[in-house]
Amino acid sequence: MSDAGVVIIGAGQAGATVASGLAQAGYQGSITLIGEESYAPYQRPPLSKGFINGDTGIEGLLVKPESYYAQKHIQLIKGCRVQSIQPGSYSVQLDNGEQLSYGSLVLCTGSRPRALSIKGADLKYVFSLRNIDDAQAIKDALPEKGRLVIVGAGYVGLELAASCVKQGLTVTVLERAARVMERSASPQVSEHYRAMHEAAGVNIVCDVNVLALQGEQQVTAVEVEDGRVWPADVVVIGVGAVANTELAQSVGLQCDDGILIDDQCRSSIESIYAAGDCTRQTHALLQKSLRLESVQNATAQARMIVAHMMNKPAPRSEVPWFWSDQFDVRLQIAGIVQPDYTPILRGDPDSGSFSVLHMLDDRLQALEGINRPMDFTLGRKLISEQIQVNTDSLMDESIPLYPPPVMTKSG
Amino acid sequence: MQITFLTFDGTPYTVDADEGMTAMEAAINNGVDGIEGDCGGNCNCATCHVFVDPKWSGQVGEASPMEEALLASRSDLAENSRLACQIELVAELDGLVLQMPESQFI
Structure with missing residues (x-):
């Protein structure tokens, strides 16, 4: 491996696990972990649950304490974007003007909330939920007693609904599909969750297409196609996520709704790996091409990369798994x-x-x-x-x- | 209080911990390798598997059904297996010794 070390773009759970895994495995070169956000790597799952409830603070979200990275000689660069990659010269250009050389590059660029291109989507008090700043902004905006409308009945939407109805808010979830969690769960499970939410006081409305968000400066209501209107103080859009593949595509990495990687998480360009939400891989056990958004996938792919870089035996492939805590x-x-x-x-x-x-x-x-x-x-x-x-x-x-x-x- | 984590080859790491935190948090906060805690201590992932030193088995107590089920997914399950995220550090556990399985080291 080149002396230039490993550069990891994206400091979410995948990126953090590559960095800590390399340090733990005794990697001798430099390890640089670059994150866009101003926080050390943290766990996203609690954002819609414990963090919104106030049970967990930022400290409690961190994958490792902030001091860990320096202790393990991992250079953690926060609040920084990578502008471009130059595979020919094995280097990346940061938005702060700095240029970094790499021997191996790991893309852990994650995913972002899918945007709804409807009228009023840019009004005040309209949010999506992906990172700490989003969750903090939602928390700050939620009135003590008020109306929260969530667009999308996926995990994020339903977990948020469960957290907020417990706090005494009036919560409505609007879903385009005929049932909740339609993309990931069976009809039996959807029905169970619909009933559970309704019993807790969440108003679940399926088969509705959101047409527009109403309001002058701040949102006041959500309007759906059949003309019905739900008054709202806060709106959260949770209609899935999109893989962040722009950087990968800009250097010609093969992508297809995700950066395409092989069974050892290598991309189509030599010395560039990828892990986490941003990737698409043929799953070794299921033999299906999958783009998975899960903690387990992020950490499993990260450990595969570490094993490959360190010439260690590849970890056993696991059946993909997911969890959701509601109520x-x-x-x-x-x-x-x-x-x-x-x-x-x-x-x-x-x-x-x-x-x-x-x-x-x-x-x-x-x-x-x-x-x-x-x-x-x-x-x-x-x-x-x-x-x-x-x-x-x-x-x-x-x-x-x-x-x-x-x-x-x-x- | 203090907790000692032994690597699979027996190297001890003794760390300071506060009452009320979990053994997993004590390991993570002190940068102890061999306790992953991928799910953030939610009793979801079984990557903070430890073997409780037999001297401490009585004080540490039994696993809950949820924890037991996760432990069952470990191929290195033993009678003294626990998940570190489910061991709450109470005063009586000052000095606790936990060994970490080889599979949690890369």
Whole structure:
């Protein structure tokens, strides 16, 4: 490896894990971690939960204490953007005029909230939620008693709704699809979450297209296509995220809704790796091209890069997994839920603890567990090993999911 | 109070900790390698797996069902396995010794 060291662009969880992993593995060259925000690397998941509630402060979000980086000889450059990459000369140009050489470059540029191009989207008190500053601005704007309208019933929107309705706000969630969490969850789970939110007082409205945000300077209402209007003091838009691939594209890295990387997280240009939300990769276990937005994906890809750079054995590929905490209920998803799988219910949804197992040809492909941690853990093993199972035994709660009962031929 | 983290080969790192924090926070705050805590101490990821020194098993107590389920995902699970994010440091745990599994070192 070149003496010029490793430069990591993007100081989110992927970038931080590459940096700390290299330091831990005894990498001898320089490690430079460049972040756009003014904070040391931090965890984003609590922003819609503990941070909004006030349970967690900025300190509690940090991946490592700020002093860690200097201690491990990692140069952390905050509040700085990379203007351009020169792969020919192995260097990057920063917006502060500085130029840095690299032996290896790692792009961890993340994703950003998808913008809604509707009238009024630039009004005051209209937010999206991606980073600390967004979350702080929302927190500051939320009145003690007032009306919050959230556009989009994905994880961010619903987690925020759960946090805010608990604080006594009037919360409405407007969703374009026919059900909540439509992109990632099954209809059974969507229905459970809709009911749960409604029971807590959240007003969930599906099948609506937001037409415009009304107001002079600050937002006062949200108008949907059929003419209905919801008064609002604060609006948060949570309609998905877009991979930040502009920098990668500017140097000709192959991208397709994400920077394309191979199984060792290498991009199409030599000495340039990528990890996290900004990447698209054929998943080693699932053999599907995926762009995943998750902590687990970010850290797994980061550790793959460290292993590759340090000539260590590659970490074992894991089934992708996700979690969402809303109210006191934990949703854990393993694998990617797809409509062509056959869903099987395990447990009684009315009890508040159940799983939906998604099968293809007697093999488990994905699992959604609601307050069902053991199903989640054992289901991950079943998905990863692709063992043929008897579907009747999966429905029987007295039998653990793993190891599965031996298949016997009847008759 | 003080907590000692042993690497898989037995090298001790003794760190200062405050009552009320978790063993994971004590490790992270002091830059101890071998405790990852990817999920931020939420009992979600099992990357802060530790083996409790047998002398301390009684004081540390048992894992919750959620924690037990996550521990079950570890191939290096042992009888004294816990997740460091679920060990709250109370006064009686001053001097606690926790060993970190090899798999958490790159």
